Amino acid sequence: VESGVDPRDRGLQYGDGVFRTLRVVAGRPRWWRAQLAKLEEDCRRLRIDCPPESLWRADLAALGRIGDGVLKLLVTRGDGPRGYRPPQGALPRRILIYRAGLPPAWDTANGIVARVCDLRLGRQPLLAGIKHLARLENVLASAEWAAPEIAEGLLLDDEERVISGVMSNLLIWRGARLATPRLHRCGVAGVTRALLMRLARADGIEVCEDDMTLDEILSADEVMLCNSVMGLARVARLGERTWPAPLISTRLAAALETFDA
Amino acid sequence: VESGVDPRDRGLQYGDGVFRTLRVVAGRPRWWRAQLAKLEEDCRRLRIDCPPESLWRADLAALGRIGDGVLKLLVTRGDGPRGYRPPQGALPRRILIYRAGLPPAWDTANGIVARVCDLRLGRQPLLAGIKHLARLENVLASAEWAAPEIAEGLLLDDEERVISGVMSNLLIWRGARLATPRLHRCGVAGVTRALLMRLARADGIEVCEDDMTLDEILSADEVMLCNSVMGLARVARLGERTWPAPLISTRLAAALETFDA
Numbered sequence: 001v002e003s004g005v006d007p008r009d010r011g012l013q014y015g016d017g018v019f020r021t022l023r024v025v026a027g028r029p030r031w032w033r034a035q036l037a038k039l040e041e042d043c044r045r046l047r048i049d050c051p052p053e054s055l056w057r058a059d060l061a062a063l064g065r066i067g068d069g070v071l072k073l074l075v076t077r078g079d080g081p082r083g084y085r086p087p088q089g090a091l092p093r094r095i096l097i098y099r100a101g102l103p104p105a106w107d108t109a110n111g112i113v114a115r116v117c118d119l120r121l122g123r124q125p126l127l128a129g130i131k132h133l134a135r136l137e138n139v140l141a142s143a144e145w146a147a148p149e150i151a152e153g154l155l156l157d158d159e160e161r162v163i164s165g166v167m168s169n170l171l172i173w174r175g176a177r178l179a180t181p182r183l184h185r186c187g188v189a190g191v192t193r194a195l196l197m198r199l200a201r202a203d204g205i206e207v208c209e210d211d212m213t214l215d216e217i218l219s220a221d222e223v224m225l226c227n228s229v230m231g232l233a234r235v236a237r238l239g240e241r242t243w244p245a246p247l248i249s250t251r252l253a254a255a256l257e258t259f260d261a
Numbered sequence: 262v263e264s265g266v267d268p269r270d271r272g273l274q275y276g277d278g279v280f281r282t283l284r285v286v287a288g289r290p291r292w293w294r295a296q297l298a299k300l301e302e303d304c305r306r307l308r309i310d311c312p313p314e315s316l317w318r319a320d321l322a323a324l325g326r327i328g329d330g331v332l333k334l335l336v337t338r339g340d341g342p343r344g345y346r347p348p349q350g351a352l353p354r355r356i357l358i359y360r361a362g363l364p365p366a367w368d369t370a371n372g373i374v375a376r377v378c379d380l381r382l383g384r385q386p387l388l389a390g391i392k393h394l395a396r397l398e399n400v401l402a403s404a405e406w407a408a409p410e411i412a413e414g415l416l417l418d419d420e421e422r423v424i425s426g427v428m429s430n431l432l433i434w435r436g437a438r439l440a441t442p443r444l445h446r447c448g449v450a451g452v453t454r455a456l457l458m459r460l461a462r463a464d465g466i467e468v469c470e471d472d473m474t475l476d477e478i479l480s481a482d483e484v485m486l487c488n489s490v491m492g493l494a495r496v497a498r499l500g501e502r503t504w505p506a507p508l509i510s511t512r513l514a515a516a517l518e519t520f521d522a
Contacts, residue, residue, distance in 0.1 A: 004265015005273060007335070007356045012266060014396040015276035021343075046397075047404070070343060074268070082282075082331055082360060084396065084403040084428060095268045099343060122383030122447070123419060126401055134395030135275040135345065136307075140387055142345040143308070158384060167345060186383070 011076030015134030018042040019074040023229045027066045034191045042130045048077050051094045059096040072097040108253045111236025112151035117141045120158040121186040129189035141166045161211050168227040169193035172220035173248045178207045192226040199255040222247040272337030276395030279303040280335040284490045288327045295452045303391045312355045320357045330361040369514045372497025373412035378402045381419040382447040390450035402427045422472050429488040430454035433481035434509045439468045453487040460516040483508040
């Protein structure tokens with residue numbers, strides 16, 4: 001399904017579509033059901049008809065034998081006449097991209113180094129939470145640094161709330177509670193974040209979604225970042241602040257890695 | 262140049278690119294120099310190498326004989342490896358789409374009917390003014406109404422400033438001055454808007470860019486919308502407010518239509 005896309009596709013023209021990035025291990029896309037459910041939810045919010053699982057399955061089968069890699073599923077609203085307005089009866093386009101090989105994993109135990117981005121996210125409640133194709137803020141933020149030792153940048157919104165990493169979501173451990181930023185103004189409500197909240201609750205851990213400032217991150221007992229490809233990593237350093245040893249992250253990472261759905 | 266686009270193109274993946282929409286009259290793209298200058302400026306802001314005019318000219322020539330229509334020029338950052346970060350040495354992709362036939366023109370003299378959109382634009386100074394490919398807000402806003410008598414919707418930002426139309430820019434005439442919203446927080450600083458400001462100034466009219474509320478729009482002597490394809494039209498009705506006759510719009514529209522560059 002990697003042939004050329006019609007240049008009139010609204011995904012290209014306007015960012016009018018959604019996507020998912022999945023880790024594939026031994027030919028098996030991880031957390032398939034949860035990923036597809038999120039794809040469907042995001043499509044519903046944009047009023048795009050999400051292709052059914054059977055079509056994705058057929059696309060996957062057409063790839064032939066795959067091993068370890070990264071799979072990206074995109075759904076666009078399809079082609080349309082000129083103009084922003086979504087056309088009646090547009091036929092959504094699905095695009096499946098597989099790249100063999102996994103990126104170097106985050107060092108879960110030793111932790112990663114993060115920085116705070118200069119860019120401040122604009123707020124758009126109608127798009128918040130959706131992993132849509134209009135991701136230029138993430139592109140600009142990721143271009144802010146080049147140092148290879150920095151694994152991720154933190155994004156704040158234009159009212160100085162911490163929202164997420166550029167390509168990951170954020171969780172903090174503080175006073176024996178797990179907290180993660182609310183994502184109803186901006187940010188992407190990712191599958192790994194949702195899974196971690198669910199697994200933590202099932203493990204008897206109190207979990208909450210809340211607004212948080214950078215000071216609250218810096219004073220947290222432990223800070224963690226997560227995404228579907230990289231899994232969970234604790235932050236070992238953020239600017240001048242260091243966290244020398246894991247607290248809850250080891251347990252959460254283990255629960256996440258053994259989860260299967 | 263309408264063949265298939267690589268699905269790994271960053272324009273499709275992230276909205277990582279810019280575009281221009283031009284009116285073509287008798288085979289000639291209108292305001293070509295101004296359009297190309299704006300394309301270059303937008304590319305520069307996103308640090309994309311804009312293709313030189315010679316390549317666009319060659320693409321145009323390859324279209325063969327064209328008449329009246331709409332031409333769209335897109336520049337994306339090109340293909341890249343996985344991830345938001347702009348790759349070093351990416352080769353920008355240019356896409357040229359021509360559609361024969363012009364949309365029904367706005368009724369400049371009688372004016373058009375507009376409404377106020379419910380969606381509020383998020384603010385992102387780093388992207389403000391740029392006609393980039395991440396236009397989901399415009400897509401959502403344009404889906405708010407279906408009534409064919411409504412030609413355009415006005416967009417406010419999340420602090421209730423009036424910014425623009427969904428596909429056009431806004432000018433008001435008030436106390437013998439022309440004013441247009443400032444576009445440093447959000448919105449697209451279009452070519453037609455810039456031309457109109459320039460032509461008005463050359464005509465001895467005082468022109469300013471300013472923040473404006475909806476009340477200031479409603480109490481204006483005349484309200485106008487403009488874009489490169491539709492030209493300039495006065496607003497005859499916005500909600501309950503009507504403006505019965507043109508004031509400055511006729512003069513501005515005439516200056517615009519005779520401008521050649």
